[in-house]
Amino acid sequence: MEHAKHIIRAVLLLVVAVVVFVLVRHFLYPKSFGLHGYYRFDSVAEYASAAPVHGDRGSCAACHEEKAATLTRGKHASVSCEVCHAPLSTHVQEEARVAPMPVDRSMQLCATCHQKLVARPKGFPQVVLPDHAVEKGAQITNGVCQECHNAHNPSE
Amino acid sequence: MPTIQANNLPPHGDQETPLPVLNRRGFLKHGSRALGASLATLVLCDLADLMQFAQAAGLTPQSGESVLGGYDWTKHRYVYLIDLRKCIGCGACVRACAKENNVPRNYFRTWVERYEVSRTGEEVVDSTNGGMDGFAPHVSGNDVTKAFFFPKLCCHCTYTPCVQLCPVGASYRTLEGVVLVDEKRCIGCGYCVQACPYGSRFIHPVTHTASKCSLCYHRLTRGLTTACVQACPVKARMLGDTIKVGDEVAEIIATQSVRTLQPELLTDPNCFYLGLSKEAR
Amino acid sequence: MMIENDGFLFPNDLHILWKLMIVMYPYVTGLVAGAFILASLYHVFHRNELRPIGRLSLVASLGFLLAAPATLQLHLGHPERGFNIMLTPNPSSAMAMFGFIYAAYLALLVFEIWLVHRVDIIMLASRSRGVQRWFYKVLALGVYDVSEEARHVDHGVLVVLAALGIPGAALLHGYVGFIFGAVKANPWWSTPLMPIIFLCSAIVSGIAMVVILYQVGVKFSGRRIDAACMQSLARWLWLFVIISVTLELLEIMTLAYEAADEWQIIKPLLVDQLAFSFIGIQLIFGALIPIILLGIVVLMSRYLTDQIRNTLCFVASLMLLVQVFAMRWNVVIGGQIFSKSLRGFRETYFPGLFDKEGIVLAILILVFPLVFIALFNRVLPVFEPLDAGNAESLKP
Numbered sequence: 001m002e003h004a005k006h007i008i009r010a011v012l013l014l015v016v017a018v019v020v021f022v023l024v025r026h027f028l029y030p031k032s033f034g035l036h037g038y039y040r041f042d043s044v045a046e047y048a049s050a051a052p053v054h055g056d057r058g059s060c061a062a063c064h065e066e067k068a069a070t071l072t073r074g075k076h077a078s079v080s081c082e083v084c085h086a087p088l089s090t091h092v093q094e095e096a097r098v099a100p101m102p103v104d105r106s107m108q109l110c111a112t113c114h115q116k117l118v119a120r121p122k123g124f125p126q127v128v129l130p131d132h133a134v135e136k137g138a139q140i141t142n143g144v145c146q147e148c149h150n151a152h153n154p155s156e
Numbered sequence: 157m158p159t160i161q162a163n164n165l166p167p168h169g170d171q172e173t174p175l176p177v178l179n180r181r182g183f184l185k186h187g188s189r190a191l192g193a194s195l196a197t198l199v200l201c202d203l204a205d206l207m208q209f210a211q212a213a214g215l216t217p218q219s220g221e222s223v224l225g226g227y228d229w230t231k232h233r234y235v236y237l238i239d240l241r242k243c244i245g246c247g248a249c250v251r252a253c254a255k256e257n258n259v260p261r262n263y264f265r266t267w268v269e270r271y272e273v274s275r276t277g278e279e280v281v282d283s284t285n286g287g288m289d290g291f292a293p294h295v296s297g298n299d300v301t302k303a304f305f306f307p308k309l310c311c312h313c314t315y316t317p318c319v320q321l322c323p324v325g326a327s328y329r330t331l332e333g334v335v336l337v338d339e340k341r342c343i344g345c346g347y348c349v350q351a352c353p354y355g356s357r358f359i360h361p362v363t364h365t366a367s368k369c370s371l372c373y374h375r376l377t378r379g380l381t382t383a384c385v386q387a388c389p390v391k392a393r394m395l396g397d398t399i400k401v402g403d404e405v406a407e408i409i410a411t412q413s414v415r416t417l418q419p420e421l422l423t424d425p426n427c428f429y430l431g432l433s434k435e436a437r
Numbered sequence: 438m439m440i441e442n443d444g445f446l447f448p449n450d451l452h453i454l455w456k457l458m459i460v461m462y463p464y465v466t467g468l469v470a471g472a473f474i475l476a477s478l479y480h481v482f483h484r485n486e487l488r489p490i491g492r493l494s495l496v497a498s499l500g501f502l503l504a505a506p507a508t509l510q511l512h513l514g515h516p517e518r519g520f521n522i523m524l525t526p527n528p529s530s531a532m533a534m535f536g537f538i539y540a541a542y543l544a545l546l547v548f549e550i551w552l553v554h555r556v557d558i559i560m561l562a563s564r565s566r567g568v569q570r571w572f573y574k575v576l577a578l579g580v581y582d583v584s585e586e587a588r589h590v591d592h593g594v595l596v597v598l599a600a601l602g603i604p605g606a607a608l609l610h611g612y613v614g615f616i617f618g619a620v621k622a623n624p625w626w627s628t629p630l631m632p633i634i635f636l637c638s639a640i641v642s643g644i645a646m647v648v649i650l651y652q653v654g655v656k657f658s659g660r661r662i663d664a665a666c667m668q669s670l671a672r673w674l675w676l677f678v679i680i681s682v683t684l685e686l687l688e689i690m691t692l693a694y695e696a697a698d699e700w701q702i703i704k705p706l707l708v709d710q711l712a713f714s715f716i717g718i719q720l721i722f723g724a725l726i727p728i729i730l731l732g733i734v735v736l737m738s739r740y741l742t743d744q745i746r747n748t749l750c751f752v753a754s755l756m757l758l759v760q761v762f763a764m765r766w767n768v769v770i771g772g773q774i775f776s777k778s779l780r781g782f783r784e785t786y787f788p789g790l791f792d793k794e795g796i797v798l799a800i801l802i803l804v805f806p807l808v809f810i811a812l813f814n815r816v817l818p819v820f821e822p823l824d825a826g827n828a829e830s831l832k833p
Contacts, residue, residue: 002586003582003584003586003587003589003590004587004590005580005582006555006577006578006580006582006587007590007591007594009578009579009580010548010551010578013578014544014548017544021523025523025524028520028524029524029525030341030524030525033325033525034525036331037328037329038325038328038525038527038528038529039325039326039327039328039338040325040338040340040341043328043336043338043339043340043341044229044330044336044373046339046340047336047370047373047374048227048373048374048377049374050373050374051374052256052372052374052375052378052380053255053256053257053383054252054255054256054375054383054386054387056380056381056386057386076389078389078390078391079389080248080252080386080387080389082252082386082387083248083251083252083387083389087252087255087256108289108290111290112246112247112248112289112290113244113246113248113290113389115290115291115292115293116293117245117291117293117294117303118272118293118294118300118303119245119270119271119272119291119303119304119305120244120245120305121241121242121243121244124244124390128293262448262451263448263449264448264449267447267448267449269445281444281445281778281780282445283445283447283448285448286448317620317621317622320529320530321527321529321530321531321532321619321620322527322530323521323522323526323527323530323532323533323535324518324521324522324524324525324526324527324533325525325526325527326521341518341521341525342514342515342518343513343514343515343516343518343519343521343522344513344514344515344518345509345512345513345514345532346454346455346512346514347530347532347616349449349454350454350455350620350622350623350772350773351620351621351622352622352777353621353622353777354447354777355447355448355449355450355776355777355778356449357449358449359454359514363514364514364515365514365515421621421622437778437779437780
């Protein structure tokens, strides 16, 4: 061992490096990591705390009971208000009205569901647009579909 | 937030034995021993963290810890069901998802594909803008005999390759079976994006971290359903909970002919399909 | 080559995600592993004809090892979080092991180089004055024991280190292959052969790099190229190119013969998308021609003058360095050109000049080790001193 002094010193250097690493790692180790799996548990709460943008189907009816009732009676009962309007949070935040609720009356929006497409289920009501509107003698404007169809209850 | 409980820490070794009066030699001896003991404690602390991880990996439900006030994550186990025979390809789900989760343009947490198959077997698949704007009539010139829309999202696999190979533990699976990404720890290496067989992940162009469907975790924890399920006008998309008694979706999955995507990879997806045709990949 | 998107791609699959720096990463670590394994042929297996490059290949290995993390850091979306990989390494992730394998290998390599040069360090410490003297004294860790016994200890430790280093090098690079080979979502990557293919081509690139460094280095230091050494390098190089190319072809033959699902996309990938870089560079320019050139050196050695042998080796090595780069490119980029829909190809990728993952930075990363070797040589000789007296005693 007398002639291995330099090896011992080199190994000591290595040990010091490892110890420094263990210390640094200990102090940088993220809080709540590994609590319920190999991840930072706080991250789950961070996800949970994000504010929803859309409401749920009941939240519109709280104020617009009549509209909601019309909707439920008709064939659009399963269509969420927010599909044709906008996410609830553009209109209401923290129980207070913040802006008017927009509505998309465009034929393009109606077409996303009712344009005739070979891949749609056969029984689903669909027409060739804009031919259908032209046939009925309508001008293609924004809101052309609503001239004949009530969006809240299309069969009315 | 819960922190590591004191009783989870390993005992502090022989530090409690009273130290004798020290001379220089003794000081060195005991000093080094104390140093060694505290180092050992540090190492053991890390080991304890690992042990906890090993415990949790066994998915032993641990109650009492609430993720968000009133919501108990041990009481849910989410499954997703898509009925391809009902989907009309309107893209309302894609639009709702993009708004709900602020998804960057040209990237998709959920999207809809369209398959058109002819009698002679030509397959034409498209998904312009992820189906966000719906689909336009499309003339392939083929004699299309079979066509369907094919919504997709993260399958929230049980044995998910993305979580397996995330180098830093930024991708994880919650107790309820939701696969999430810790945006504060993700290093943006993109390995999980490469590993996902379904193309459900992407690197967010602004945050430069991996991003994916979170199953609207912020909505689930408030008792709401996901944005895509809520937006679906034909109930082609459904969210279920296998722990809930009498759950409609869980019942369908348990009793009917459902399929998952690329089952041969054994990732064990929790997103199930009704009416999945052989062409669909 | 097709420029447009073709067929159907998953909507999130439009762009190539792993770019030039991820091509560079296996390339650079391959040079590290290859050069080290070459050095071990001398230090462990006592191929004494390789003695002239014994030190050079170790120092080159260190130079490239120091450059390797730059490729990853430039690629990461959050380089400032790169250390997370050592803070919370996911035990089930292959990539998470990088930090530890890298650190262990770096320590081993530095230790080994230090031992190889220790006698020189002490000699230089005794000859120099002032700051320089202090510098060498620190390098010697304050121990100036050059006795026969001390050198004997050195030699023993050296052999152990070098022997540990071989699995270390194999691990360092085999694991890079594993990173690709273990992605079951990607049919072009997912094969258990991947680590072995990567390792073999790593050795090819390492030896080729040392051939070039040796020939150039010798020119600068006014020595002569050792014919036996060059002949030996050519032999090893030839062997490993043949193994490497055979494995590369075997993998593709298996895929083609099985003609399973994935071949539908891999066939057009190889013959259309990668026609130039795969068939042109990886197989013909980079493999077939060097195999012929090295074959001449190995089989017709006695008819060759030193001049011709050196030139043949030099040219073949340059081509092989290109071949291995092309192989990395074809794996990394090729595996991403097709969408996971297996129905179409993404936009063709070509790196930008000044991008974060661009050509200029890639060249700088490759130049760094050369500068490192030159600087190292000013501190400690990368070629053994010509006065054989001191060097002789270090002979393994």
